[in-house]
Amino acid sequence: MDAANEYWPSFTRGLWALTRRELKKWLNDPVMIVMFVLQPFIWMGLLGKSMNISGLLSPDNVKLPPQIPIPDNAILYPPGLQGVILDGAALSQMIAEMGSKIMEGAFGVTDYFSFMAVGMISMVVVTATMFSGMSIVWDRRLGFLDKVISTPVSRAAIIFSKILNASLRAMFQATVVLALAYILGLKLSSTFTLLNLLGVCAAIFLLSIGLSSIFIAFSIRSTRMERPMQFVSLITMPLMFASNTFFPIKLMPNWMQAVVRVNPLTYLTDAIRQLTILPMDLTALITDFIYLGLFAAVLAAIGIALAWKHLTS
Amino acid sequence: MREDVIKAEKLTKVFNKSLVAVDHITFSVREGEIFGFLGPNGAGKTTTIKMLTTMLKPTEGTASVLGFDIVKHANEVRKVIGVVHQEYTADEDLTGYENIVLSADLYGIPRDITRKRALELLELVELTDFKDKRVETYSGGMRRRLELTCGLINRPKVLFLDEPTLGLDVQTRVAIWEYIRRLKKEYNMTIFMTTHYLEEADALCDRIAIIDHGKIIAIGSPGELKDRLGGDIITIAIRENTDVTDVIQGVENVKEVRREGNVYCVKAVKGDVTAPLIIEALRRRGYTVTRLSLTEPTLNEVYLEYTGRAFRDTEESRAEFMAKRLVLRRARR
Ligand SMILES: Nc1ncnc2c1ncn2[C@@H]1O[C@H](COP(=O)(O)OP(=O)(O)OP(=O)(O)O)[C@@H](O)[C@H]1O
Ligand SMILES: [Mg+2]
Numbered sequence: 001m002d003a004a005n006e007y008w009p010s011f012t013r014g015l016w017a018l019t020r021r022e023l024k025k026w027l028n029d030p031v032m033i034v035m036f037v038l039q040p041f042i043w044m045g046l047l048g049k050s051m052n053i054s055g056l057l058s059p060d061n062v063k064l065p066p067q068i069p070i071p072d073n074a075i076l077y078p079p080g081l082q083g084v085i086l087d088g089a090a091l092s093q094m095i096a097e098m099g100s101k102i103m104e105g106a107f108g109v110t111d112y113f114s115f116m117a118v119g120m121i122s123m124v125v126v127t128a129t130m131f132s133g134m135s136i137v138w139d140r141r142l143g144f145l146d147k148v149i150s151t152p153v154s155r156a157a158i159i160f161s162k163i164l165n166a167s168l169r170a171m172f173q174a175t176v177v178l179a180l181a182y183i184l185g186l187k188l189s190s191t192f193t194l195l196n197l198l199g200v201c202a203a204i205f206l207l208s209i210g211l212s213s214i215f216i217a218f219s220i221r222s223t224r225m226e227r228p229m230q231f232v233s234l235i236t237m238p239l240m241f242a243s244n245t246f247f248p249i250k251l252m253p254n255w256m257q258a259v260v261r262v263n264p265l266t267y268l269t270d271a272i273r274q275l276t277i278l279p280m281d282l283t284a285l286i287t288d289f290i291y292l293g294l295f296a297a298v299l300a301a302i303g304i305a306l307a308w309k310h311l312t313s
Numbered sequence: 314m315r316e317d318v319i320k321a322e323k324l325t326k327v328f329n330k331s332l333v334a335v336d337h338i339t340f341s342v343r344e345g346e347i348f349g350f351l352g353p354n355g356a357g358k359t360t361t362i363k364m365l366t367t368m369l370k371p372t373e374g375t376a377s378v379l380g381f382d383i384v385k386h387a388n389e390v391r392k393v394i395g396v397v398h399q400e401y402t403a404d405e406d407l408t409g410y411e412n413i414v415l416s417a418d419l420y421g422i423p424r425d426i427t428r429k430r431a432l433e434l435l436e437l438v439e440l441t442d443f444k445d446k447r448v449e450t451y452s453g454g455m456r457r458r459l460e461l462t463c464g465l466i467n468r469p470k471v472l473f474l475d476e477p478t479l480g481l482d483v484q485t486r487v488a489i490w491e492y493i494r495r496l497k498k499e500y501n502m503t504i505f506m507t508t509h510y511l512e513e514a515d516a517l518c519d520r521i522a523i524i525d526h527g528k529i530i531a532i533g534s535p536g537e538l539k540d541r542l543g544g545d546i547i548t549i550a551i552r553e554n555t556d557v558t559d560v561i562q563g564v565e566n567v568k569e570v571r572r573e574g575n576v577y578c579v580k581a582v583k584g585d586v587t588a589p590l591i592i593e594a595l596r597r598r599g600y601t602v603t604r605l606s607l608t609e610p611t612l613n614e615v616y617l618e619y620t621g622r623a624f625r626d627t628e629e630s631r632a633e634f635m636a637k638r639l640v641l642r643r644a645r646r
Contacts, residue, residue, distance in 0.1 A: 007467075008392070009421030017418030025406045147402035147463070150366050151419040152391040312387075 014153035018161030019168075022135070026169065036128070036169075040120045040177045044113075044184060047246075053112040057099025064088035106248050109187065114277045117181035119245035121174045121204075122269045126236055128170035129208050132162045133215030133228040140223055149311060159307045162216055163300070167208035171201045178276070189279050196275040199285075203271040206292040207264055213296075213303025220307045244269050267291045317341040318471055318503045319348075319365065323374035326360050326527075334360040336527035337374065342505055342520075347497055349518035350507040351612070353620075357527040358507035359399055362475050365505065366396045378471055392420070395469030397460045399476045399507075403448045409435070409459050410444040416463040427466070434462040438492060454485035461492065472496065474506035478513060486510075490517055511612040521612075523619055530619045538615045543568055545584025549591060550576045550604040560598055564590050584609060 026032070055061055068086040100110050107115045139145040148158055178200070182188070214235075219228040240246070242256060243265040249257055260266050271288035274280050319342035326335040335357040342348040350358045363369040365376055367387040375382065381389040403412045410431060417427035435441045438458035443451065451459065457477065464472060477493070478486040490513070496502045508514050514521050515535045522532040531538055544566075551557060554575055561570045561579055566587045569580040581587040584607045592602050 007421040007423070009419055013421055014419055017415055021404060021407065021411075021415055024411070025404070028406055142405075143398060143400035143402040144404055146368065146398050146400065147396075147416070148419060150368055150391060150394075150396040150398075151416070151467075152388050152421075153419040 009151075009153050009157075011154045011157050014157035015160050015164065018148070018153075018157060019164045022161065022165040023168065026165075036124075036173055037176050037180070039127070040124050040173075041180055043123070044117050044120050044177075044181060047116060049113060049184075053103065053107075057095050057102070059092040059096050062092050062095050064092045106251060108248070108273065108278050111185075111187060113184070114181075114186045115248075115273075116246055117177075117184070117186050118273050118277060119243075119269050120181070121177055121200075121272055122207075122243070122245050122265050123240055124173045124177050125170045125204055125207055125268065126211065126239060126265070128173055129166045129211040130215050130228070130232040130236070131169075132166035132212035133219035133232070134225065135165075136162055136216055137219050137222055137225055137228055141225075155308055155311045156304065158311065159216060159304055163209055163212045166212040167205050170208045171204050174200070174204050187277060189277050191278075191280040192276055196280075199275045200272050203268050203275075203289065203292055206289070206296040207268045209296040210264060210292075210299040213299040217303040217306040220310045239263060239265050264292060264295045267295075316344050318344045319376070319378050319505060321361075321365070321374070321376040324361065324364060324371050324376050325373035326357075326364060326369060327372040333527050335364070335371075338522075338524070338527070338529050340522055340529060340532060342503060344503055345497065345501045346519040347493070347504045347506065347517055349514045349521045350505070350524055351509070351511070351514045351521050351616075352507075352524035353509060356524045358524060359475055360527075361524075362396075362473050362505070362507060366394060366473050367391055392467070393470050395464035395467060395472045397457075397464040397472070397474045397477055399479065401456050401460060403456065403459055403463065405449040406447065408445050408447055409440060409451070409455075409462075412448060412459060413462055413466055417466045420467040422467060430466060430468070431462070434465055437495075438462055439488075454481050454488075457481060457485070457489065458492075461489070465496070468500075469502065471503045471505065474504060476507055476509065478508070478510065486513070493517060511616065515612050523616065525620050531615070535612060538612070539610045540582055542610045542615060542618055543580050544582035545580070545587075545610065546608045547579040547581055547584050547588050547591065548576065548604075548606045548608075549579060549595075549602060551595060552601040552603050555600075557595060557598075557600060560594055560600075561591055564594050567591070 066088045068088050068091065070084050070086065103110045103112070109115055136145070139148075145158075149155075175197070178186075178197075215228065215232070218231045222228060238259075242259045243263045244260065245265060249260050249266070252260060267288040271285060271292065274285045274288065319340075321341070322339050323337045324335060324339070325333070325337050327333050334355075338357075338361065350361060352358050360369065364371050365378060365383060367383050367390050370384060375384070377383060378390045379393055381393075383390055403409075404415070407415070413431045413434070414427055417431070422430070431444075432441070435444050438461055440455060440458055440462070443455060448456065448459065457479075461474075461477070464474075474493070478489050481489070493504060493506075494517070497504060506518070508517075518535065520532065520534050521538060522529045523538075524530070531541075533541070549561070552575070556572060558570050558572055558577070561567055561577060564581075564587065566583055567579055567581045571578040579587075579591065581591075588605060588607055592605065595602055
């Protein structure tokens with residue numbers, strides 16, 4: 001053997017080596033990837049198509065007889081219209097138009113499926129990132145973490161590799177889900193271009209950083225799988241439902257609106273909606289990005305500080 | 314000149330404020346030596362290695378490796394050491410070669426050098442044919458050897474081996490001893506290892522520390538430790554019925570003689586040299602030696618002497634326990 005090790009691992013080298021390992025493991029398991037995509041696909045199919053809210057007021061649903069007499073006891077102003085007969089077809093047409101207006105007012109788009117499919121992307125991001133916490137527990141249990149911390153690789157690279165891996169997965173899966181949603185009938189707005197897809201990925205990246213940092217901070221001390229799983233199930237439901245993922249904020253009670261407005265998922269979902277199905281509102285979009293950026297920065301700082309403290313003690 | 318490569322002073326680790334896993338141990342390891350930590354389950358061997366390899370911070374005391382303090386200059390230490398952990402640490406979903414490259418990346422070794430070294434090391438541990446197979450498919454012995462290559466990829470000056478032959482069959486164990494000896498000889502590597510196999514400590518280590526309940530209770534070369542027991546046992550039978558205790562006692566190196574009829578139990582340092590001298594002395598006085606046997610004390614007796622319990626008692630159950638633990642780990646996947 002010649003001289004001893006005279007090399008130092010750079011941060012990026014270590015980061016990329018650890019991230020590549022996880023991506024390799026992930027790509028080695030196509031069944032998992034299919035399952036990850038299948039889950040939101042099923043949700044979209046079942047929830048998005050079954051909750052056909054826009055269909056509520058459609059002519060198919062509101063079946064009126066061709067001629068509708070105005071009842072005699074109806075109190076009408078001005079009086080004297082008694083005996084007038086309404087045209088059922090025209091009326092149901094009117095109702096349907098009202099329905100569309102109601103939908104557009106509440107959801108911003110005329111079909112619930114598009115609204116909800118985009119919400120699904122947020123869900124994909126949550127599920128993809130929660131694995132970052134679990135995988136660090138796995139690494140500890142399987143001894144891999146021991147090997148890594150006995151090398152001079154930067155402790156930050158160890159944590160960032162988990163975050164980066166979760167973000168890359170989230171972006172990949174979200175793109176696949178978006179494509180699937182399009183096939184299933186998602187209506188893109190006229191302002192959509194392929195460039196918007198980059199914006200979608202950027203927004204997902206920011207949220208993933210923040211979320212996976214929380215999950216990692218919560219799991220790093222744990223040697224048992226139960227803890228991160230418990231945490232995940234505790235946090236995902238409120239995260240998803242106390243947001244605009246499935247339902248518009250405007251229609252929620254005030255106290256809930258307050259919660260929804262701090263929930264970062266709200267901003268991701270809104271950003272993606274602005275970029276895909278809504279006519280883009282630049283101010284709203286910028287607000288979304290600022291919030292997501294702050295969320296990512298603050299939580300990553302906290303998560304990394306906690307994880308660092310643990311890895312170096 | 315031989316210098317102290319590892320120095321530990323009053324090194325202590327207390328878990329959860331109450332469990333003293335390592336209790337003020339002081340020792341040093343010289344350059345180029347194989348130093349063994351021998352002790353039963355839970356003695357504190359792994360905890361000591363984890364502190365020396367910067368994975369755990371000591372509660373008290375200090376230690377340095379090649380002059381670098383394990384707390385203040387942890388990263389310098391990590392750079393120059395190699396570690397083979399007690400547990401398997403390779404990623405089962407990757408191939409053996411991918412695992413080695415990953416380790417090399419974590420040390421920042423350039424790719425072309427990595428490739429050369431990896432092939433060389435794989436050749437050394439005879440894994441070349443399996444390098445592109447997933448680690449999942451490796452046997453226990455193959456996995457240990459892979460761990461060894463990962464620990465050697467940065468050409469460490471000091472190698473830490475935590476129970477390197479745990480759960481392996483005799484043949485594989487002997488093969489691993491051979492690799493370790495070669496590393497020491499060819500590269501003058503200093504090796505710190507833990508083991509609970511007495512014969513391993515005996516065959517491999519230049520010096521041994523016996524550790525129990527977190528304390529070092531004896532330290533020295535295997536020979537020294539055995540000699541400290543008072544030496545070898547020579548059993549001699551003579552034809553005559555006369556008491557020859559005094560004659561035997563007069564021979565150099567003899568420490569203790571016990572007579573039972575015409576059979577004498579002699580405790581002597583360097584029994585192999587002393588036995589012929591005793592025969593010679595007896596013959597000169599006209600006695601005839603009819604039978605002679607020589608037993609050298611084993612580390613087992615050393616162990617018994619210092620800890621008050623036999624080592625063997627724990628070993629079988631332990632091997633079984635470790636085997637079960639590995640199975641469980643696999644099943645959990
Ligand atoms: N992370 C930990 N937290 C709490 N206690 C620990 C921890 N690690 C080890 N211990 C305890 O410290 C003691 C020494 O453990 P250690 O692993 O060093 O023993 P060992 O000599 O390596 O044993 P073995 O031969 O079984 O590997 C044991 O009582 C163990 O239970
Ligand atoms: Mg141990």
